[in-house]
Amino acid sequence: ELVLTADMLVEGVHVPRHVAPADFAYKALAVNVSDLVAKGADPTLYLLTLCLPKHPEPGWLEAFTSGLSNAQADFGCSLAGGDTVSAEGPVCLSITAAGTLPAGKMIHRFSANPDDxxxxxxxxxxxxxxxxxxxxxxxxxxxxxxxxxxxxxxxxxxxxxxxxxxxxxxxxxxxxxxxxxxxxxxxxxxxxxxxxxxxxxxxxxxxxxxxxxxxxxxxxxxxxxxxxxxxxxxxxxxxxxxxxxxxxxxxxxxxxxxxxxxxxxxxxxxxxxxxxxxxxxxxxxxxxxx
Amino acid sequence: ELVLTADMLVEGVHVPRHVAPADFAYKALAVNVSDLVAKGADPTLYLLTLCLPKHPEPGWLEAFTSGLSNAQADFGCSLAGGDTVSAEGPVCLSITAAGTLPAGKMIHRFSANPDDxxxxxxxxxxxxxxxxxxxxxxxxxxxxxxxxxxxxxxxxxxxxxxxxxxxxxxxxxxxxxxxxxxxxxxxxxxxxxxxxxxxxxxxxxxxxxxxxxxxxxxxxxxxxxxxxxxxxxxxxxxxxxxxxxxxxxxxxxxxxxxxxxxxxxxxxxxxxxxxxxxxxxxxxxxxxxx
Missing domain, CATH: 3.90.650.10 (PurM-like C-terminal domain)
Structure with missing residues (x-):
């Protein structure tokens, strides 16, 4: 069984303005992995869409990519595709992560019982x-x-x-x-x-x-x-x-x-x-x- | 076999500023479905992440949702999850769409042959x-x-x-x-x-x-x-x-x-x-x- 989850992060909202790009990348993947873990799913792959200013600071993308690789290594999943666009405004990114779990084993938030x-x-x-x-x-x-x-x-x-x-x-x-x-x-x-x-x-x-x-x-x-x-x-x-x-x-x-x-x-x-x-x-x- | 694709659209870049929200929604799903179709995959479901100003114009979200339902009906896929966040700046959204196709049947862009x-x-x-x-x-x-x-x-x-x-x-x-x-x-x-x-x-x-x-x-x-x-x-x-x-x-x-x-x-x-x-x-x- 496959589980998909998606989260969007905006600079200045979910992370402070001028966050280190490696941290931004790491956190973005972690946030999605977190949702998979809570559902009982093993993270497998993710897609990333990224909205950047036309002229990002020198080194920004390299640092971002290195943070992403760190997170991939820590959580055991890999990049499977995505999209990069440019627009003025804060850096904004969205990750959709996919996880797998045995059929019927997904854990939900709605199934707690009294006395648990x-x-x-x-x-x-x-x-x-x-x-x-x-x-x-x-x-x-x-x-x-x-x-x-x-x-x-x-x-x-x-x-x-x-x-x-x-x-x-x-x-x-x-x-x-x-x-x-x-x-x-x-x-x-x-x-x-x-x-x-x-x-x-x-x-x-x-x-x-x-x-x-x-x-x-x-x-x-x-x-x-x-x-x-x-x-x-x-x-x-x-x-x-x-x-x-x-x-x-x-x-x-x-x-x-x-x-x-x-x-x-x-x-x-x-x-x-x-x-x-x-x-x-x-x-x-x-x-x-x- | 499952195919995933992701595209991000930003108001003022991929659609004009002050685009009708229903059109924005429709186009966003269409763009993703387009990629699935070209790979030979039947669109099945999608996840949407949406970044909106804290106080969107009255009726904005309703109109957006109606455009999305039109697109769902036209392309035969349904919303499976997502995330909504608020930030100042242009409306920005990302869709990850999933499609299915028989194993081994995915069509790539790298496999054209001379004389085709x-x-x-x-x-x-x-x-x-x-x-x-x-x-x-x-x-x-x-x-x-x-x-x-x-x-x-x-x-x-x-x-x-x-x-x-x-x-x-x-x-x-x-x-x-x-x-x-x-x-x-x-x-x-x-x-x-x-x-x-x-x-x-x-x-x-x-x-x-x-x-x-x-x-x-x-x-x-x-x-x-x-x-x-x-x-x-x-x-x-x-x-x-x-x-x-x-x-x-x-x-x-x-x-x-x-x-x-x-x-x-x-x-x-x-x-x-x-x-x-x-x-x-x-x-x-x-x-x-x-």
């Missing part, structure tokens, strides 16, 4: 913190080992790593899944709504990187910002409570970072239980384009 | 004349029945009809094919170069619509402009001389407009023989983005 456990891969909020650093909304000084942590957060923003190592596990155990692109809270809300149920996340169980933890401790970044910031490109999935142990050991044997952060309930609506045990008031659950 | 005959579907230069009308580079007054002919040329520009009825015939007989998007002369040059040979087109045998013929007679448009103008979205193909008659009768029985316009030769380079029997001097063989 909720899992996420990786750590949450790194990219949002990276973006806040870029925008100088937070300063990095609460970070001990500042340079390395800053680098880590920026690289989480510019070079997301959708967990291709989780694909098999997802196929085997996930009842529903989606990638986290617009913020954990908003995407969890979408998954619950699509499945006709509700859910609870315990904020305390959401995995945070040392860098984000340090920012939180220094009051330079908020837990809410981590839970609602976009660009994680990790996978959010649900699974029956009976397979939670099997999931944990499968993840361990693959060196895959995975955490149970909550559960699905019958009643619609989602609750994020804060560190104090009370529901958090979330003012803006995530990033929405319109 | 060269065919085109439909008529050539209509869209270029339509664009010239839009840009007021030509006036329509040499056209008798001006209104209807003007409408015809504009519709050929805005609503190209790639010849889906030719797919079977192409699979059966074509040695090489490509769609004509950047001008007959340039695309023929590409096909010959890809096939490692050369070719001859007899300008007199290139099929022209009554509207373009009228413009030529009134000296309002040049034959060179018709042969080098873009946006035809007809198919250019080659076939062994022995099957030329079979092709003609297959086309007739399907009501398909098809003309033999020249032949492939061993020596690289192409010649367009003018109406006076001498090679035409072509200053600009077609449209190139860079």
């Amino acid at each position: 456990k909720v899992f996420v891969t990786g750590t949450i909020g790194d990219a949002a913190a990276g973006l806040a650093l870029i925008r100088k909304e937070v300063s990095a000084h609460p970070l001990s080992g500042e340079g390395a942590m800053r680098e880590f957060l920026l690289s989480r923003y510019f070079r997301p790593h959708p967990p291709v190592a989780a694909i098999e596990l997802l196929r085997q155990y996930a009842s529903a899944a989606m990638d986290i692109s617009d913020g954990l809270v908003l995407d969890f809300t979408r998954l619950c709504a699509a499945s006709g149920c509700g859910g609870i996340i315990e904020a305390d169980r959401v995995p945070l990187s040392p860098a984000v933890s340090a920012l939180l401790e220094g009051d330079a970044f908020s837990l809410e910002a981590a839970l609602t910031g976009g660009d994680d490109y990790e996978v959010l999935f649900t699974a029956a409570p009976g397979v939670a142990d099997a999931i944990r050991s499968a993840a361990e044997s693959r060196g895959l970072s995975l955490h149970c952060i909550g559960s699905i309930v019958r009643e619609p609506g989602i609750t994020v239980v804060g560190r104090d045990g009370a529901p958090m008031q979330i003012s803006r659950p995530g990033y929405d384009h319109f | 005959k060269v065919f085109v579907t439909g008529t050539i230069g209509d869209a270029a004349a339509g664009l010239a009308l839009i840009r007021k580079e030509v006036s329509a007054h040499p056209l008798s029945g001006e209104g209807a002919m003007r409408e015809f040329l504009l519709s050929r520009y805005f609503r190209p009809h790639p010849p889906v009825a030719a797919i079977e015939l192409l699979r059966q007989y074509a040695s090489a094919a490509m769609d004509i998007s950047d001008g007959l002369v340039l695309d023929f040059t590409r096909l010959c170069a890809a096939s490692g040979c050369g070719g001859i087109i007899e300008a007199d045998r290139v099929p022209l619509s009554p509207a373009v013929s009228a413009l030529l007679e009134g000296d309002a448009f040049s034959l060179e402009a018709a042969l080098t103008g873009g946006d035809d979205y007809e198919v250019l193909f080659t076939a062994a001389p022995g099957v030329a008659d079979a092709i003609r009768s297959a086309a007739e029985s399907r009501g398909l407009s098809l003309h033999c316009i020249g032949s492939i030769v061993r020596e690289p380079g192409i010649t367009v023989v003018g109406r006076d029997g001498a090679p035409m001097q072509i200053s600009r063989p077609g449209y190139d983005h860079f």
